[in-house]
Amino acid sequence: MGREIELSSNESNFIIEGFKSGVRLDGRKLDEIRQPVIRVLPDEYGYVEIEWGNSKLTVRVSAEVVKPFEDRPFEGIFTINTEISPMASPQFEQGRVSDDEILISRLIEKAIRRSNALDLEALCMVAGAKVWYIRADVNVLEFDGGIIDAASFGVMVALQHFRKPDVSIHGSDVIVHSLQEREPVPLSVLHVPICVTFSFFNPSDSEENIKGELNEEISIIDATEKEESLRDGSLVITINKNREIVQLSKNGGLPIDVFVLMDLSKKAYTIAESLSEKIKIFLQKEESERYKKLHLDLLEAGAAR
Amino acid sequence: MSRLELYSPEGLRVDGRRWNELRRFDCRINTHPQSADGSSYVEQGNTKVICMVSGPKEPSNKSQQNSSGAVIEFNVSIASFSTTNRKKRSKNEKRTIELNTTLERTFEQSIIRKLYPRTTISVNLHVLAQDGGLLAALTNASTLALIDAGISMYDYISGISAGLHDISPLLDLNTLEESGMSFLTIGVVGNSEKLSLLLLEDKIPLDNLEDLLAIAIAGSHRIRDLMDQEVRRHANLRASKLVK
Amino acid sequence: MDILKITQPEALSQDVESDIEMSDNENEVTGNSLVTPGELVTDDPVWMKGHGTYFLDNKTYSSVAGSVSRVNRLLSVIPLRGRYQPETGDHVVGRITEVGPKRWKVDIGGKQDAVLMLGSVNLPGGVLRRKSESDELQMRNFLKEGDLLNAEVQSIFSNGSASLHTRSLKYGKLRNGIFLKVPSNLIIKSKNHSFDLPGNISIILGVNGYIWLYKTPSSGRKNNINASSNKAQASFDAKGGYNPGQGSVSITRLEEESSWEIYSDKNDPNITGSVRKNIASYYNIIKALSHGELGITEQRIIMGYEASLAYGNSGSLIEKEAMESICEDVLNSEKMRGDAS
Numbered sequence: 001m002g003r004e005i006e007l008s009s010n011e012s013n014f015i016i017e018g019f020k021s022g023v024r025l026d027g028r029k030l031d032e033i034r035q036p037v038i039r040v041l042p043d044e045y046g047y048v049e050i051e052w053g054n055s056k057l058t059v060r061v062s063a064e065v066v067k068p069f070e071d072r073p074f075e076g077i078f079t080i081n082t083e084i085s086p087m088a089s090p091q092f093e094q095g096r097v098s099d100d101e102i103l104i105s106r107l108i109e110k111a112i113r114r115s116n117a118l119d120l121e122a123l124c125m126v127a128g129a130k131v132w133y134i135r136a137d138v139n140v141l142e143f144d145g146g147i148i149d150a151a152s153f154g155v156m157v158a159l160q161h162f163r164k165p166d167v168s169i170h171g172s173d174v175i176v177h178s179l180q181e182r183e184p185v186p187l188s189v190l191h192v193p194i195c196v197t198f199s200f201f202n203p204s205d206s207e208e209n210i211k212g213e214l215n216e217e218i219s220i221i222d223a224t225e226k227e228e229s230l231r232d233g234s235l236v237i238t239i240n241k242n243r244e245i246v247q248l249s250k251n252g253g254l255p256i257d258v259f260v261l262m263d264l265s266k267k268a269y270t271i272a273e274s275l276s277e278k279i280k281i282f283l284q285k286e287e288s289e290r291y292k293k294l295h296l297d298l299l300e301a302g303a304a305r
Numbered sequence: 306m307s308r309l310e311l312y313s314p315e316g317l318r319v320d321g322r323r324w325n326e327l328r329r330f331d332c333r334i335n336t337h338p339q340s341a342d343g344s345s346y347v348e349q350g351n352t353k354v355i356c357m358v359s360g361p362k363e364p365s366n367k368s369q370q371n372s373s374g375a376v377i378e379f380n381v382s383i384a385s386f387s388t389t390n391r392k393k394r395s396k397n398e399k400r401t402i403e404l405n406t407t408l409e410r411t412f413e414q415s416i417i418r419k420l421y422p423r424t425t426i427s428v429n430l431h432v433l434a435q436d437g438g439l440l441a442a443l444t445n446a447s448t449l450a451l452i453d454a455g456i457s458m459y460d461y462i463s464g465i466s467a468g469l470h471d472i473s474p475l476l477d478l479n480t481l482e483e484s485g486m487s488f489l490t491i492g493v494v495g496n497s498e499k500l501s502l503l504l505l506e507d508k509i510p511l512d513n514l515e516d517l518l519a520i521a522i523a524g525s526h527r528i529r530d531l532m533d534q535e536v537r538r539h540a541n542l543r544a545s546k547l548v549k
Numbered sequence: 550m551d552i553l554k555i556t557q558p559e560a561l562s563q564d565v566e567s568d569i570e571m572s573d574n575e576n577e578v579t580g581n582s583l584v585t586p587g588e589l590v591t592d593d594p595v596w597m598k599g600h601g602t603y604f605l606d607n608k609t610y611s612s613v614a615g616s617v618s619r620v621n622r623l624l625s626v627i628p629l630r631g632r633y634q635p636e637t638g639d640h641v642v643g644r645i646t647e648v649g650p651k652r653w654k655v656d657i658g659g660k661q662d663a664v665l666m667l668g669s670v671n672l673p674g675g676v677l678r679r680k681s682e683s684d685e686l687q688m689r690n691f692l693k694e695g696d697l698l699n700a701e702v703q704s705i706f707s708n709g710s711a712s713l714h715t716r717s718l719k720y721g722k723l724r725n726g727i728f729l730k731v732p733s734n735l736i737i738k739s740k741n742h743s744f745d746l747p748g749n750i751s752i753i754l755g756v757n758g759y760i761w762l763y764k765t766p767s768s769g770r771k772n773n774i775n776a777s778s779n780k781a782q783a784s785f786d787a788k789g790g791y792n793p794g795q796g797s798v799s800i801t802r803l804e805e806e807s808s809w810e811i812y813s814d815k816n817d818p819n820i821t822g823s824v825r826k827n828i829a830s831y832y833n834i835i836k837a838l839s840h841g842e843l844g845i846t847e848q849r850i851i852m853g854y855e856a857s858l859a860y861g862n863s864g865s866l867i868e869k870e871a872m873e874s875i876c877e878d879v880l881n882s883e884k885m886r887g888d889a890s
Contacts, residue, residue: 102402106397106400106403114507163484208603211459211460211605235503243511244511245509249503249504251411252407252412253410253414257497257498259498269511312641335630360632363661417603423710453630458613459603495586536614539629540585540614540629544583548717
């Protein structure tokens with residue numbers, strides 16, 4: 001494990017005392033997420049930059065024609081690679097993958113790939129011979145907590161933003177048309193899973209947590225790096241706007257009463273709803289701008305003639 | 306496999322259980338008194354796990370020392386013959402590492418770590434056979450072995466899995482059922498309703514979560530009682546031996 | 550002492566050592582109540598919370614599986630098993646694991662390695678001399694990694710680890726025998742932990758469950774020590790008071806004894822086959838007692854030895870049936886003695 005940021009006891013007490021009175025260092029409420037800023041390139045498909053508070057990451061989606069796996073001839077291939085380099089934060093080491101990083105990439109994988117967010121059968125061109133291989137590369141540029149939430153959000157935006165080249169199939173031959181030649185086609189995204197991370201803090205002793213009936217454990221949404229380094233446990237809820245829980249992970253940590261957990265999943269749902277709406281609006285706006293530009297291009301071309 | 310009827314209209318499952326029935330839960334503690342400080346063997350249906358605890362002991366690595374409490378290490382090794390198709394599993398498989406970290410973080414909260422500064426407690430788990438509910442069986446085996454080792458813990462942690470078939474929750478799934486439906490695994494602290502562990506990997510509707518958790522918690526309380534029985538049985542046995 | 554809490558005090562005080570300090574308190578142990586982790590022990594606030602418990606407000610819960618012990622107002626739960634917990638004055642057997650600056654680290658089967666300070670051992674050339682830098686440099690010549698020694702727990706640090714000393718001739722490096730390990734809770738604390746057994750064998754029953762079985766040191770040397778102490782005693786008696794000048798006889802004696810010989814790595818060359826055989830059978834008897842989870846005492850070992858004479862070969866004692874029958878024999882003969890007395 002790399003060097004984690006170390007907080008003095010005074011500083012950590014200060015932060016936790018703040019939680020008790022419902023205040024956080026960055027002025028958010030305990031159950032408020034950081035509103036993400038999405039950026040895409042005007043003439044590129046599938047490249048997304050996400051700014052999640054001070055956390056920053058890029059997602060690149062790319063496509064390639066490959067032979068499918070023997071046991072799944074009708075399905076395309078989809079992988080997600082999560083790269084967290086020391087550039088993000090000194091707590092991540094070069095060349096060594098820490099347990100935390102494995103948990104992060106496992107979680108993103110479960111949230112998106114395992115839940116079939118991407119329709120793999122739609123990626124098949126010639127069964128058993130040619131399928132699309134879609135690859136999403138997540139690079140964390142700056143780390144300030146909430147990587148799981150930000151990365152899965154970014155991947156979902158990128159997948160919906162991406163266009164794969166159109167193809168025409170003649171028997172077993174496949175012609176991939178360039179983007180200029182034919183309008184590229186979007187991927188078929190079946191649902192949009194949104195991850196929400198809750199961090200738990202124990203304001204009193206473990207004895208109270210185990211045997212007490214007060215349930216005064218504090219849960220906050222979308223912790224920053226400092227808050228993450230102090231937390232006693234976390235829960236990642238992945239949920240989509242169809243009220244389906246895609247994935248729940250509470251890998252140990254502070255024991256939490258089941259009713260609190262039920263409440264949290266309802267909270268997560270409202271957040272997922274608003275974030276999916278945000279993605280939708282962003283993509284619509286982006287698309288209309290792109291069309292406008294395309295349109296202008298065509299007009300200019302016409303005028304030049 | 307999904308063509309198989311996992312839950313018949315009469316309310317019977319593939320192995321003849323009702324929805325709220327556990328599989329046979331057999332556990333023993335102090336199975337390896339000579340080779341470990343604490344040991345246990347757990348059978349949950351056909352899932353079989355051995356656990357050995359050694360420690361608290363001097364850490365093998367100086368850098369692992371922590372003066373505020375014990376460092377807890379888990380090491381799960383899954384035998385290649387534990388599933389129907391033999392597969393060599395490397396120790397560094399992501400899934401295994403996830404299991405280790407999950408167990409570590411679960412028991413970190415349950416063991417009274419501050420009592421054992423500058424020491425290491427290492428828990429070695431061996432999976433002999435897998436038939437669903439692996440994480441639950443690992444949790445239960447660890448709890449028992451830690452108790453056997455005389456390590457101070459706040460309470461039992463009992464694990465169980467529960468799945469959702471259509472709208473009916475089913476308790477304690479076997480492999481066949483696990484592959485056919487979404488399921489979650491929980492770890493409950495003692496007889497409370499506090500979860501220290503909660504894992505769900507497949508989709509379930511938000512509105513069914515509550516039912517599923519309710520039956521799972523009931524199941525894990527039952528497991529706790531069964532484990533407690535075994536601990537008491539063993540303790541009485543020892544006490545009776547030591548008389549005279 | 551762990552044993553006592555779970556045993557019936559009457560039976561114990563009859564036939565095992567009568568000089569166990571705790572026996573007075575036995576009456577206060579109310580029943581053999583067994584608790585498991587997380588169980589509520591009491592909600593009465595008068596109790597002080599001891600080991601094996603934790604509390605919230607007035608409620609005291611158990612944190613281990615074991616029996617409740619109430620001594621005066623101290624409430625604790627004694628686990629059935631667990632690592633050895635050192636206490637000041639314990640006679641232990643340990644193994645050097647590390648040679649550090651001015652100290653050795655000793656594995657005594659506890660949660661942490663114990664510390665043996667250079668200043669807490671007898672060095673060649675007499676007890677009263679100062680430890681010099683050259684001693685520090687040649688620490689490995691005294692004790693090195695892997696060496697076994699017996700020592701006494703001098704004090705317990707605040708973090709629970711122990712500090713040892715070997716400032717007596719009965720402590721020090723171990724030779725001429727074999728080491729064996731049993732669970733520490735099987736060893737019953739008593740005044741004395743080293744015994745001479747029939748068959749020219751001696752034993753050190755470390756409180757930590759580490760045991761050393763060895764050939765009884767040649768009587769010549771023993772007499773010497775006795776003689777010297779007698780001399781000292783004589784001078785003490787004659788004058789009717791302690792005279793440092795006269796007493797120095799014993800110190801000179803001690804100086805000779807604590808020459809380099811006490812750190813020698815050479816075994817006695819004259820260990821006969823029969824001694825080796827006896828050591829082996831004692832080894833197996835103790836293993837058998839530990840298999841049967843019987844408390845290990847000098848008397849029981851001797852009784853086990855008598856029972857084992859029925860077996861021709863000490864190797865046959867490792868059979869499960871043999872181990873169980875030895876345990877039974879020991880318990881039976883204990884009962885008979887109990888009835889007789």
